[in-house]
Amino acid sequence: MTSTRRALFMGAAALAVTPDVTRAAQALVVASDWSLATADVEGDVAPRPLRLIHGRAPEGLSGSLYRNGPAKFRRPGGSAQHWFDGDGLIRRWRVQEGQATLAARFADTPKRRQEAEAGVMLMPGFGTVADPRARIGSADDASAANTSVHRVGGKLWALWEAGSPLAMDPETLETEDFVTLRPDLKGMPFLAHPRVEPDGRIWNLGVNGRQAMVWRLAADGALEAAEVIALPRASYIHDFSATANHLVLVLQPWVRTRGVMPLSAAFDWTPEAGTQVLVIDKADLSRRRVYELPPFGVFHVGDAWEEADGTIRFDLCAYKDMDFAARGARAVLNGVPLGGEPAELAMAVLSPNGRGRLERTGVVGEFPRGDPRRAGLARRFSLHTTGERADRPLASAVAVTDWASGRTRAFDFGPDHVTDEMVYVPKPGATHEADAWLVGPSINLKAGVSELHVLDLMHVEDGPVATWRADVALPAAFHGNWV
Template sequence: MTPTRRTLFMGAAALAAARVLTPDRAYAAQAMAATVDWSLATADVEGDVAPRGLALVHGRAPAGLSGSLYRNGPAKFRRPGGSAQHWFDGDGLIRRWRIEDGQATLAARFADTPKRRQEAEVGAMLMPGFGTVADPRAKIGSADDASPANTSVHKVGGKLWALWEAGSPLAMDPETLETEGFVALRPDLKNMPFLAHPRIEPDGRIWNLGVNGRQAMVWRLAANGALEAAEVIALPRASYIHDFSATARHLVIVLQPWVHTRNVMPISAGFEWTPQAGTQVLVIDKSDLTQRRIYELPPFGFFHAGDAWEEADGTIRLDLCAHKDMDFAARGAHEVLNGVPLGGEPAELAMVVLEPGGRGRLERTGVVGEFPRSDPRRAGLARRFSLHTTGERADRPLASAVAVTDWTSGRTRSFDFGPGYVTDEMVYVPKPGGTHEADAWLVGPTINLKAGVSELHVLDLMQVEDGPVATWRADVALPAAFHGNWV
């Protein structure tokens, strides 16, 4: 690249090492790793998990509940010759939780990426990532070579797509979970980034972004994955964009004041928190990407937003999990991997309101919330409920509870599995034959830390506070995952 690459690399490496591996931190990491009960949440899985039945340990399977919950998240961080330095940089393990005829099964396979192959051969984690600097031995010819394919998984046109945010989708077989290869949506668009949070319209059309500094590719795909349109747009600032939102008519791109300012590695070290700039929201007409409007909001950080909608008067609303800043991304997720508690504030569930007159605001709820989900049949349309995790505390990373927030009443109802559990994102599953938004289940896994195994739960949306109506237990523990979908 440039003659300064070595300098940059050395600088970034020193910086990362100083941040993560000061003697006290290293000691704390060792001490905590030996004692924290939640270390299973970021533990290594050594190989693929063969299909197996799960034991029903509570309640019974609801009649008519049938399908698969595909989830993706990092599950391999450490190798003898070198380890990933950030939670976001472990190898993607694609899990399939299946409920069928009252029985539940689990299977999981690692995304068989060029990254994983190269690292297995050398016996060291080599690739650069969100918070990890490249090992000098890494061989990287494209962003896809460094992809852990670890962030989410969608079923598109008969294939699973394991998604990351800086490279191409990775196609896998939904039955065998075997990796087939990276997807080039068009030959001239090879190696373009594709976020892990596409927005899916109720008819299946897929909108997504691929971000590069102050440019974004706007992807529009048919439900079967065929490319319909790809257009590059300019962004007013080079914000970190993990997720965006959309109404039926508009793309809603929240531009937080965590802005790319330096070409250094790892990625997270290149961003700067600039609260004085506030948070901007860019709203773009789906039918004409040149039609845009920018709203100015007070500063907040975020990873995840819910599906946006538009009211009759044109007011746009979207739920979002607001962070005070992006310290978790820059620092916290290193600590999580090393078993160190964060001491930071968890994200708060909030509503972004964009008025047709051009004024925008953030309405906070006071409710701790992350991993927001909602009814996929109402994506982009007015809705009442958000599902989310809750119960995260400053002295302990990750959530132990799930909740349903009703935006009509302003009430949040939750169920806390207790300190012996780590909860994953749970998804919205419509009850068969039901059309009302309340006729749904929450389905998702937890780690039962005391038993040292993963569990799968079903909760009724309207009685979420009563806890699971059914719980199955696996004979393995899988670490916390990020995102997934019910198929």
């Protein structure tokens, strides 16, 4: 990579320090019953057993659910101004021999150390303006490491958007160091949603305006290739998809038009431009097609697949616009009702003739997940959250949509719960897509604690087959994976 390209990518975090003009608005406003979802955790959570309060552990269920999300937003001298900017807390929910345990540790980032010393949230972020006292030498200095966590080789990688993966020990959750995939690529952006093929190969992007780094890694995390490509527009890209043969990028009309911070202030909603989908050949990144769709906003997409005739399909969660990213997640942090529209589950269909369409379901949905064994291959089910409302943007329910029948089945934990993204866990020895458990936590607002649930995919509407309760409440997390 040339020094010019490196300079462009180091600018991805746009880490110039600017005055903090909103310090007066930093006090927590508790205006709803779901404020626990964005409450501060003051320190690490030592390993502890959970209490089984319903059902029993399914036979053969054994492993760890690692999850990541922001859990420290406020300090006496100044606080984060956006939900996406809190310090990352990596949680490990473990189920083994019918018992469940919980442990959690903060990612020990330069950001967190510097802010703890100063007693103020200093660093710039998605929606937070930097404090003039912030010491920033690279994007990694500002990393909150708070968005997702993946097991790569023998390590956990805590992922952000604008900088390097952060390696952690999967057993102790101790922070080790940022991952440098090649010396000349140190500090390059690495998105929080890599796509993992069934054989373990990893694809990911690092995005800066109208450029993207395409990363290809072996299953153990060794770098196989890194190539910069041009994008048709400088859309906000949080997630992307992939088939067995292609990368699939949704270029929404929330476009970066100016180089300012915080990042959310750099984008404009331009619905007249519509939404584009860029399809890139994995074997030759210069071979590409662009599909035109009506305008919609998007954070998350599911795994894509190709049919025999070359048609590409993938599920996504479509927003009317990106007001939640620009404004709503700031309000969520302060417990303020939004009044916006939740995302709708939809299927994007890209035909070989170059035409694309969006098939809407009318179902409220976010955080789509599928069978990891079928990543990039044809599948029938999408697991997702549901239950979000205009006055309550956080989910209370989990659902499974069957694309073959068009039916969505759901279980609602009720208004006293905030439900995290759940993951798909194949049953031991099972090969059919339907033979799976859904595993994930919720916050029991009434009891003031977190709980871990296991549901049967084919009987999701019956509710959990097992629920364990912790003696602590952890705030809502964003993403994670089962190991």
